[in-house]
Each structure stands twice: as structure tokens, then as C-alpha cells.
Amino acid sequence: MWLLPPLVDLCARLREPGQQQHGTLESEGRAARGNGFLHVVTPPDTNPILENGSLLKGLRERALSDGGIYLHILGALTTGLEGERPSNIAGLKKGGCIAVSNARRPFRNDLVLLRTLEYAATFGMKVFFYPDEPSLSGDGVAHEGYIASYHGLQGIPWIAETVALSTQLLMVEETGIAAHFSQLSCKSSIELMRWAKDKGLPVTCDVAMHQLYLTDDNLEGFNAQAYVLPPLRSNTDQQAIRRGLKDGTIDAICSHHEPLNSTAKKAPFAESTPGISNFDTFMALACQLVNDEVLTLSELVDKICLNPAKIAGIHEQYEAIGGAVLVDPNLEWQVTAQSMLSNGKNTPFFNQQLQGRVVETFFG
Numbered sequence: 001m002w003l004l005p006p007l008v009d010l011c012a013r014l015r016e017p018g019q020q021q022h023g024t025l026e027s028e029g030r031a032a033r034g035n036g037f038l039h040v041v042t043p044p045d046t047n048p049i050l051e052n053g054s055l056l057k058g059l060r061e062r063a064l065s066d067g068g069i070y071l072h073i074l075g076a077l078t079t080g081l082e083g084e085r086p087s088n089i090a091g092l093k094k095g096g097c098i099a100v101s102n103a104r105r106p107f108r109n110d111l112v113l114l115r116t117l118e119y120a121a122t123f124g125m126k127v128f129f130y131p132d133e134p135s136l137s138g139d140g141v142a143h144e145g146y147i148a149s150y151h152g153l154q155g156i157p158w159i160a161e162t163v164a165l166s167t168q169l170l171m172v173e174e175t176g177i178a179a180h181f182s183q184l185s186c187k188s189s190i191e192l193m194r195w196a197k198d199k200g201l202p203v204t205c206d207v208a209m210h211q212l213y214l215t216d217d218n219l220e221g222f223n224a225q226a227y228v229l230p231p232l233r234s235n236t237d238q239q240a241i242r243r244g245l246k247d248g249t250i251d252a253i254c255s256h257h258e259p260l261n262s263t264a265k266k267a268p269f270a271e272s273t274p275g276i277s278n279f280d281t282f283m284a285l286a287c288q289l290v291n292d293e294v295l296t297l298s299e300l301v302d303k304i305c306l307n308p309a310k311i312a313g314i315h316e317q318y319e320a321i322g323g324a325v326l327v328d329p330n331l332e333w334q335v336t337a338q339s340m341l342s343n344g345k346n347t348p349f350f351n352q353q354l355q356g357r358v359v360e361t362f363f364g
Contacts, residue, residue: 001359003324003327004036005301005318005323006039006305006324007039007282009040010180011042012028014029015259021261022259023344024343025062027343028257029063029071035282035358038323039069039314040070040071040072042074044081050074051092056073056092056095072314077100077101083106084112090123099312100126101128101129113168126313129182131161131168132230133167134160136156136163140157141270143232143237145216147219151269153269156229156230158187158233161184165181165189165192166192172196172201173199178203179204180204183254184250186233190241190249194244206308207250212245215237224272225265226276245295251303258274260344260346264346275344277340277345280342284356288356323362324361324362325361325362326360332354332355333353334354
């Protein structure tokens with residue numbers, strides 16, 4: 001048995017407000033808690049967008065009362081996430097946002113991005129980036145490579161991520177703003193982050209757990225359960241991510257939990273909804289990282305508990321609240337609708353036998 005600190009997730013969509021057909025604060029909060037997550041960071045691209053102080057307070061209160069988790073909100077970096085002008089960042093900070101982000105929405109141009117970051121920096125707000133250059137990713141639905149070509153799927157080249165990341169890193173260097181880069185997916189991005197850290201830039205990054213165990217090979221047969229953005233990349237990218245995790249270039253692992261209802265994946269691949277429900281399989285894959293000697297148990301705790309708390313700026317609250325998670329790393333279980341706690345059953349691991357699961361949580 002392992003006794004771990006509470007897990008901290010740097011990116012999960014709990015589907016409120018606006019997408020309750022896929023999940024609720026209650027259902028996904030309980031799924032998070034049952035799988036060891038006590039603290040969850042959520043992006044601002046909901047409906048309505050997270051840019052109103054009174055809305056933020058209500059969401060946090062309901063996440064705790066109904067779902068039993070502490071919700072940490074990323075406020076909208078630009079008004080309406082339209083990439084045109086800065087949002088009311090002072091108000092968002094006062095309203096309790098831990099950072100700001102434009103999610104995966106584009107900026108009108110790089111000058112707007114620069115001025116917005118300069119403005120956010122005056123309030124000492126960290127910014128979360130999800131690097132993507134839309135003029136390169138376009139309407140792509142899969143990693144640009146053999147698998148996409150073979151299946152006739154429009155590809156997303158790795159450079160769509162690294163071009164955006166390069167620009168954003170240079171903006172960080174110019175403005176001095178602290179930045180976190182979430183869900184990096186390709187080898188070149190890890191190399192860029194290594195360069196940025198060697199240069200002393202105030203940056204951190206994470207990867208989604210599924211990127212460590214799935215590749216674009218899992219799209220075989222038009223498997224829509226493996227359709228996610230950023231897309232599953234090549235084996236070469238995955239190995240680079242694993243090396244970056246081990247050498248400390250990558251600071252954290254997030255769930256990138258995106259629950260969907262039963263109809264969202266039934267359309268043809270390119271017309272289905274991207275996303276994977278990840279809370280329930282997260283710990284099994286985490287255990288596998290240790291079994292495969294990708295990480296030691298101590299390193300794993302850093303990546304899924306301690307470092308995320310520091311990145312989110314909640315380490316003092318994290319330590320004060322405390323708690324523990326009991327994990328059986330040898331427990332074998334099958335991924336089924338009945339064994340999953342999340343409303344979303346959308347996972348490429350469905351019906352597979354996994355090993356390792358949270359068996360008890362000790363939270364206040």
C-alpha cells in the first residue's frame with residue numbers, strides 16, 4: 001500500500017457552468033475526490049466564461065459542498081476569451097482566481113498578447129498557456145503522420161504547438177510574467193522548455209497522463225475514444241516526454257479530465273467531440289509509471305501532488321488542509337461503466353484490466 005498526500009490536478013473540466021449534459025460539479029467533484037484529487041484547477045472556457053467574480057465564488061462553494069473538492073479557477077485573460085483586450089484582471093484576482101488564461105483561444109495578434117501579458121504582470125498574476133497556433137492546427141483532429149494519412153484524417157503538425165510555445169516563451173522573457181504551459185505533447189516542446197529553464201525564465205509545464213501511455217497508434221480503426229486535443233502524438237514524442245519527466249524539465253502531470261456523455265463519441269471520428277474522461281484511470285497509469293521505472297514513487301508524488309500545489313500557488317492552503325490518499329498499487333480492476341465514478345465513460349481504456357487504484361481518501 002502507498003499513503004500519498006492529496007493529489008492536485010492542474011487541468012480538469014468539470015462541465016459547469018454550461019455543459020451539465022456531460023457532468024456536474026457534484027458528479028465530477030465526487031469522481032475527483034474518489035480518485036484522490038482534493039484540489040482541482042479548471043480553465044475559464046465554460047459557458048458563461050469565467051470572468052465574473054460572483055460566478056467564481058458560487059462555483060467554488062458548490063464544488064466544496066456538493067463535490068467535496070477545492071476548486072481553483074483560472075480567470076479569463078481577455079474579455080470573453082476573444083483575444084482582443086485584457087479582462088478585468090484586478091477583479092479576477094480579488095475574486096480568488098489563482099491565475100489567468102485564454103485557454104486554447106487565439107489572440108488577435110502578438111501585440112495584443114504582449115500588451116495583455118504586460119498588464120497581467122502588473123497584478124502579479126501567473127498566466128496558464130495551452131500552446132496552439134490555429135493557423136497551423138486548423139481543423140485537424142489527429143497528429144500529422146502516417147496514422148492520420150492512412151485514415152484520411154486531417155493532421156495537426158507538431159509545429160502548431162511549438163510555434164505558439166516559442167512565441168509565448170519569448171513574451172515571458174520580455175515581460176517577466178510567471179507562466180505555466182499545460183498539456184505539452186511533442187518532443188520539440190520539451191526541448192524548448194528545457195532551453196527556457198536553462199535560461200532562467202519563470203516557467204513551469206505539465207503533460208497529460210494519457211500522453212504517457214497512448215500514442216496516435218491508438219487511433220487505429222477510427223477509435224474516437226482516443227480523440228483528444230492536443231492530439232496523441234508519436235512514440236518518439238512520448239519517449240521524449242518521459243525523458244523530460246524524469247530529468248525535471250516537466251514539472252507536473254495533469255489529468256486533462258474531459259467527461260462526455262454517451263452520444264459525444266458516436267459520430268464519425270472527425271465529427272465527434274474530443275476529450276477523455278481521465279479521473280478514474282489516472283492512478284492506475286501513475287502506478288504504471290513507477291512499475292515501468294519511469295519515475296520513482298518520490299518523484300511521482302512531486303509530479304502529481306507537491307509540484308502542482310506550488311505551480312497553482314496554493315501550497316500554504318494545501319499544507320494547512322492536509323489529508324491523505326491510500327493507494328493499492330497492485331489492485332487489479334476492469335474499466336467499466338460501473339467501476340468509473342465520473343459521469344463521463346469516454347475512455348480508450350474501456351474494458352481494459354488496469355492495476356492500481358485509490359482505495360481510501362482521508363480528507364477533512
